[in-house]
Structure formats: structure tokens, C-alpha cells
Amino acid sequence: MAASPFIERAPGTNTGRAWVTALIAVVLLAAAPMLPSGADPHRPGTVVAEIDRFLGEQLRVSAIPGAAVAVTRGDQVLMVRGYGHDSSGEAVTGDSLFRIASLSKSFTALAVMQLVDAGLLHLDDPVQDHLPEFQLADPRADQITVRQLLDHTSGLTDAVVPELSRPQPRTTAEATTSLRSARLASTPGTSWSYHNPNYQVAARLVEVISGEPFDRYLSRHIFEPARMVSSTSTTTDDQPVRGLTGGHVIAYRHAIPAPGLGTFSVGDGGVVSSAADMARWLIVHANRGQAPDGTRIVSGLGLRVLHTPSAPRVGYALGWATHGPAGAPTRLDHSGSLLTFTSEEALWPASGYGVVLLFNAGSPMMLDQTAIVHGVFDIIEGTAPPSSGPRLAATLDTVLAAVTLAALTLGACGVVRAARWARRRRAAPLHTVLGLLPAVMVLGAGAAFPRLAEAWIERDVTWRAAAYGWPALVVFVLAGLLAAAATLLARGWQWWRTAGADLHVDQPAEDIAIGSVGCDTGHLAGVNTPVPVHARQQ
Numbered sequence: 001m002a003a004s005p006f007i008e009r010a011p012g013t014n015t016g017r018a019w020v021t022a023l024i025a026v027v028l029l030a031a032a033p034m035l036p037s038g039a040d041p042h043r044p045g046t047v048v049a050e051i052d053r054f055l056g057e058q059l060r061v062s063a064i065p066g067a068a069v070a071v072t073r074g075d076q077v078l079m080v081r082g083y084g085h086d087s088s089g090e091a092v093t094g095d096s097l098f099r100i101a102s103l104s105k106s107f108t109a110l111a112v113m114q115l116v117d118a119g120l121l122h123l124d125d126p127v128q129d130h131l132p133e134f135q136l137a138d139p140r141a142d143q144i145t146v147r148q149l150l151d152h153t154s155g156l157t158d159a160v161v162p163e164l165s166r167p168q169p170r171t172t173a174e175a176t177t178s179l180r181s182a183r184l185a186s187t188p189g190t191s192w193s194y195h196n197p198n199y200q201v202a203a204r205l206v207e208v209i210s211g212e213p214f215d216r217y218l219s220r221h222i223f224e225p226a227r228m229v230s231s232t233s234t235t236t237d238d239q240p241v242r243g244l245t246g247g248h249v250i251a252y253r254h255a256i257p258a259p260g261l262g263t264f265s266v267g268d269g270g271v272v273s274s275a276a277d278m279a280r281w282l283i284v285h286a287n288r289g290q291a292p293d294g295t296r297i298v299s300g301l302g303l304r305v306l307h308t309p310s311a312p313r314v315g316y317a318l319g320w321a322t323h324g325p326a327g328a329p330t331r332l333d334h335s336g337s338l339l340t341f342t343s344e345e346a347l348w349p350a351s352g353y354g355v356v357l358l359f360n361a362g363s364p365m366m367l368d369q370t371a372i373v374h375g376v377f378d379i380i381e382g383t384a385p386p387s388s389g390p391r392l393a394a395t396l397d398t399v400l401a402a403v404t405l406a407a408l409t410l411g412a413c414g415v416v417r418a419a420r421w422a423r424r425r426r427a428a429p430l431h432t433v434l435g436l437l438p439a440v441m442v443l444g445a446g447a448a449f450p451r452l453a454e455a456w457i458e459r460d461v462t463w464r465a466a467a468y469g470w471p472a473l474v475v476f477v478l479a480g481l482l483a484a485a486a487t488l489l490a491r492g493w494q495w496w497r498t499a500g501a502d503l504h505v506d507q508p509a510e511d512i513a514i515g516s517v518g519c520d521t522g523h524l525a526g527v528n529t530p531v532p533v534h535a536r537q538q
Helices: 015-031 044-061 101-117 139-143 146-150 172-181 197-210 214-223 275-286 300-306 364-380 392-416 418-425 429-447 449-457 463-469 471-497
Strands: 066-073 076-084 097-099 247-251 254-258 271-274 321-323 331-337 342-347 353-359
Touching: 044 066, 044 076, 044 364, 066 275, 076 275, 101 146, 101 197, 101 214, 101 271, 101 275, 101 300, 101 331, 101 342, 146 197, 172 197, 197 214, 247 471, 271 275, 275 342, 275 353, 331 364, 342 364, 353 364, 364 392, 392 418, 392 471, 418 471, 429 449, 429 471, 449 463, 463 471
Parallel strands: none
Antiparallel strands: 066 076, 066 353, 097 271, 247 254, 321 331, 331 342, 342 353
């Protein structure tokens, strides 16, 4: 999987992402004083020192085990450094390998642009002109252009092609032909929706036109000329790579080593690289398409096209998000998440700065990484970052731990009080239904959790992906399901046991709730607690 459903930051209109980003922005702005008036925010020594200090402080208080950073300016590497440790306990360095997730899209887009430079295709060619196997169950498929694959306006979305829950393809050819039953969510070119299979088809396009497997193409035409000596491309997000250790998920402030989901990731998220190699990649983009030694990787015109937004209304270019005026973006960036690895790359055209941040862990909604990334952006843009560490994810996990315990307690109360509940409701059918309804609603909402999450973030969500993306949230949902199911089963069993009994007890209003807080100590002995004689109606 090239991008986490919890959550990869890219431009769009998604309400859930917007609220999360706005919350982080408010916290950061409130805590961020301006740099002293005598400081030059664009002086390389100042920037490097501030970033090094900031990252050291932030990662010490974060649960993220390890990270690496590269900072460049123009064709110069200013900083390459690692922090923390990997999953084997070894220190992270600038040469440590990471899965860079959706930063891979910028490589796929550049590979396509190289074919454009060679005159082998045009961005506005219909995909089917070069890739006849690209067929959909929609007559508008022949309108989809190469550009629309790269700027996510093809009309394909996670709603019509659920990339995580579908059977995973094994090759780019299979990824392309597996779309034959798909219909478009919108007319090509009219709306934007971030969708990883777009880039899997683009990778297949590169293979067919170049006559080379995609990983070999990247190695020969990008990695080797750019002197990215440690970089490679993988087929799935759990494919072993020599020198690459595993990533982590974070739950309750603890980093837990975890393998990838095994999701197909060619073209959209399969590149493995290091901070040192990614510094060379930034230089290609800041140096008019040339590697540090002057080797031409892509034409200057092609590079400008890659950096120019073409998606309607969202500022997405080709493998890069843009900020500021469409014709002169103030910043280019892209984030990536494979749930066990996260990443960020950014360029500032005016100042010439570039930065890559690589993390060997996910975090709930990428909150920790987003706070750190925004702080680094602040430094480069001349604003002092906040001094407090990334604590929002830990705070939310603490809250979820508390409500998880509360849900389990209520479930236990529901089970313990089931016999009493059944005896009192035999003569009150309406109250019986009302008493069961809250538990039924909890079961329904819990079972629909992946679909509810999809409606919020507008991406395909599976239980396993959700468990990786936000373990504490999934534990809470499962605790709620367990509590509701246990309460229903206990009440149903006790109600059945009392069938035929002639019990007519008035219904206390407070007992309608699924599990009233405060299990009555008089009933903690279990389901055989006798009913007082005076309460029986003969």
C-alpha cells in the first residue's frame, strides 16, 4: 500500500483530513514565536542547526523509534543525519534504508516524463493509445489521458476500486487488467481523488513503452544516473530488501515492530531509499533536472511540467502537491505512509531549499509525523517551531484507553445484571426492545466501522489496515463490540430462561440503558440472586 488510509497528507477537500490539519496548525501557530530579529532564517548554518536541534528534541519525546533527514539547497547537500534506532536496535544513520511510500509517485511521474522527453508519448495522449490492455467497464475509459493518471483526475477512486480490500495483483499487468470490471466515479479530468492504482497503471505504461520491467527501468534511468546507490523498487510493502529493517506501529506511546501488509506497491509506493540518496533526488528537482554531477535526468521543461498543478482546484501536480500560485508555487511537497513507515519530501523554489524526512513508524493519523514535519517547515520558512513535543497522538490514545476500559466495565455490568434485567422485562415487551436497542446499535456501528472510516477519509479501509493505522482506536471499537455482544447474549439467555415465569415488576427507567454505570453490589454475586419475596406478584 502506497498510502495509509490513516492518513497520507495530500491536497483535497476531505473534511476529516481538513479538521486534523487545522487542529495541528492552530496548536503550532499558538506555540510558535518568530525567530529573533537578528537571525537570518535562510542562512544554511542557521537552518541546519535549528533542524538538528528540533528533530533531536522532538524524537526524544515521541514514540517514533528512528528517523533520518536530508536538507539540500540548490545543488548542495547541507545535512544528512539519522536519529534513534531501527527495529533491530541499531542506530539509524543517513544511509539507513526506509520504505518511502508515496514519495515513490514522484519517481514514477519523472519516469513517464523521460518517455515524453524521448518523444515516445505525450501527457495528453489517451492511455489506451499506448496500453490497449487498459480497459474498464465504462465507455469513458478511452478519454483517460496519461496526465490524468498522474494528477489523480482519471475518475478512478477507492470507492469504485477498493485498493486494499480487493485481491492484490502480483504484477503491473495484472494490476491494469484487474480494472476491467471497474466503472468511473466521474468523467475523466473533472474531479480529483487520490488513488494509488492510477500510478500502478502508469508504471505498466513505462514497462510497455520502454520494454523494461519497472524496477529495472528506475535503476537504469533514475537511480544509477542520479548516483542513488542504495535505492531500489519493490513489488509489495513487505518484500525483503537487503539492509532494510522492519517498521513499527505506535499504540499507547509504545512502538511495536510490525511487518508490512503485503500490499502491491509498484509505481505508487514501492521505492526503498535512504536520506543520503533522497538528498540527491532533491538536487535533481532543484537543479533543473540534473544530478549533482551534471548528468541530465529529465529536461528542464519536463521538470517544470512535473511541478505545475493540473488537477482542478486542488493544486496537485504530477507526483507532487503544490502550495501558492499555480504558476509559481511557494512549496512543493508530498507525504507518504505505509502504516509502518512514513515520509515527507518538500522543495522551496524561491530559496532553493529541499528536505526529506523518513520515519520507521506510523502513528495515529500521522499526527506525530505531521507535527514534526510542520516544525521543520517552520524553520525553513523563517518561523521558530513550537518547543513542545508531538503529544496529540499520545493524548488521544490515553483518552481511548480510558473509554475502552469504560466500555469493558459497562459490558461486565450488563452481563452481571442480565438476570435481574430479564426478570423485570418479561411483562414489558416494549421495554425489552428498548433495553436491547443500545447494544444492537453498538454492534451495528462497530461492524460498520471500516465503512464509516471510509466515509470520513474517502479511502478504502480494512480492519487490518485500521489496526495498523490506529491500534488504540480499533481496540476501543473491538471492546465496544465485545461489551455489546456479551450484554446481548447474557440478556437473551436470561430472558429465555425466565420464559413462562409470571413476573410483573414495574420497570425502573434507569435500567433501559445497556449497562447502567455502577454495577449494584447486591447483584455482583451473579445471575442467581433471588428476588425479594415482597417483590413477587402471585
